[in-house]
Amino acid sequence: MIVAEQKPFEDIYSYAKRHRRVLLLGCGTCVTVCMAGGEKEVGILASLVRLAARERNDDITVDEHTITRQCDAEFFDETTARKAADAEAVISMGCGVGVQFCAQRFPDKIVYPALNTKFYGATIEQGVWAERCAGCGECVLADFGGICPVARCSKSLLNGPCGGSQDGRCEVDPERVECAWQLIYERMEAMGRLEELEKIQPFKDWSQHRDGGPRTITREEVRL
Amino acid sequence: MSTETIAMPAETAETDALRIIAFCCHYCAFTAADLAGTMRRQYPPNIRIVRFPCTGRLETNTILQAFLDGADGVLVAGCEPGGCHFLKGNLRAAKRVEHCRRLLEQAGVSPERLEMRHIAASQGPLFAETARQFTEKIRMIKEQARRGTAPSDECLGDEP
Numbered sequence: 001m002i003v004a005e006q007k008p009f010e011d012i013y014s015y016a017k018r019h020r021r022v023l024l025l026g027c028g029t030c031v032t033v034c035m036a037g038g039e040k041e042v043g044i045l046a047s048l049v050r051l052a053a054r055e056r057n058d059d060i061t062v063d064e065h066t067i068t069r070q071c072d073a074e075f076f077d078e079t080t081a082r083k084a085a086d087a088e089a090v091i092s093m094g095c096g097v098g099v100q101f102c103a104q105r106f107p108d109k110i111v112y113p114a115l116n117t118k119f120y121g122a123t124i125e126q127g128v129w130a131e132r133c134a135g136c137g138e139c140v141l142a143d144f145g146g147i148c149p150v151a152r153c154s155k156s157l158l159n160g161p162c163g164g165s166q167d168g169r170c171e172v173d174p175e176r177v178e179c180a181w182q183l184i185y186e187r188m189e190a191m192g193r194l195e196e197l198e199k200i201q202p203f204k205d206w207s208q209h210r211d212g213g214p215r216t217i218t219r220e221e222v223r224l
Numbered sequence: 225m226s227t228e229t230i231a232m233p234a235e236t237a238e239t240d241a242l243r244i245i246a247f248c249c250h251y252c253a254f255t256a257a258d259l260a261g262t263m264r265r266q267y268p269p270n271i272r273i274v275r276f277p278c279t280g281r282l283e284t285n286t287i288l289q290a291f292l293d294g295a296d297g298v299l300v301a302g303c304e305p306g307g308c309h310f311l312k313g314n315l316r317a318a319k320r321v322e323h324c325r326r327l328l329e330q331a332g333v334s335p336e337r338l339e340m341r342h343i344a345a346s347q348g349p350l351f352a353e354t355a356r357q358f359t360e361k362i363r364m365i366k367e368q369a370r371r372g373t374a375p376s377d378e379c380l381g382d383e384p
Contacts, residue, residue: 044285050292051288051292051331055333
């Protein structure tokens with residue numbers, strides 16, 4: 001899923017106070033799972049903005065609404081359109097994709113982001129999320145025991161490890177970051193596949209990643 | 225929860241216009257409040273008790289909603305550490321309350337207006353004393369706010 005976290009409250013409030021009526025729009029997919037921008041978080045943020053407005057004598061009316069997904073046109077129904085029309089601006093609690101999609105759906109509204117979108121990640125435990133995929137466009141997981149050197153090695157080395165690995169930790173941030181190559185080695189060893197790591201990996205085609213510009217996938221067989 | 229309104233005690237001269245909500249766990253603080261009554265222990269009448277199956281059930285927004293609906297103070301009263309009927313609900317509530325205090329501060333509301341206490345079912349007198357102390361603390365905070373000064377640590381008192 002896409003993992004995001006809420007912006008500092010003062011940033012969000014500075015957006016809200018530019019208007020007399022704002023719509024806080026939540027997203028029911030990734031950011032609900034990572035507890036950053038779902039229905040519950042919309043409720044909490046709406047309450048906070050209302051409390052802050054009351055304390056600071058600002059005239060802000062906050063509407064709340066959450067849709068299943070902000071990155072799919074089909075979920076922007078009539079209710080959503082009406083609520084957006086009633087507001088002067090929309091504060092999207094979706095990821096960066098959701099914010100842009102909202103801006104496209106509501107061309108006459110200012111759309112603000114309430115979240116900082118961080119990475120594609122997994123839930124390690126409740127309240128802890130970690131990056132697992134870099135969206136490089138050409139998956140190499142088959143060669144590395146299901147542990148991604150692109151996303152989980154700080155240097156994205158395909159022929160690791162580097163000299164900065166110590167006690168299984170990465171020199172970039174030993175407290176927080178495991179050495180992906182230590183994990184890869186241990187996993188391949190456990191599977192009896194160590195000799196596969198002897199193979200020198202060729203240069204990766206980064207044009208499949210962001211280096212080739214914004215990416216689009218078109219599949220004619222499923223287009224309507 | 226965001227659309228629900230929490231019923232507040234009416235503002236009367238008797239209650240000194242203070243509105244305090246106490247979210248109490250059914251298994252401990254609520255029973256302690258009941259015991260306080262049985263023991264004829266007096267505590268301020270401006271506390272409105274809302275019974276919860278466990279303080280761990282208490283959502284962040286329920287607390288914020290209480291402030292939005294006009295509460296001057298919110299007391300969350302759960303079991304003692306290790307004594308939760310659901311094992312860890314009270315500890316989770318304590319973390320949530322701490323988080324909520326930070327949120328209140330960001331919104332410009334004094335975090336001192338929200339407090340978590342641990343009160344066992346047998347501690348009726350402690351509930352009454354806590355209610356008295358918290359009411360007094362909220363009265364001080366409200367008084368200071370009326371005068372336009374921040375509450376000092378001295379006036380906020382210590383936890384029992």
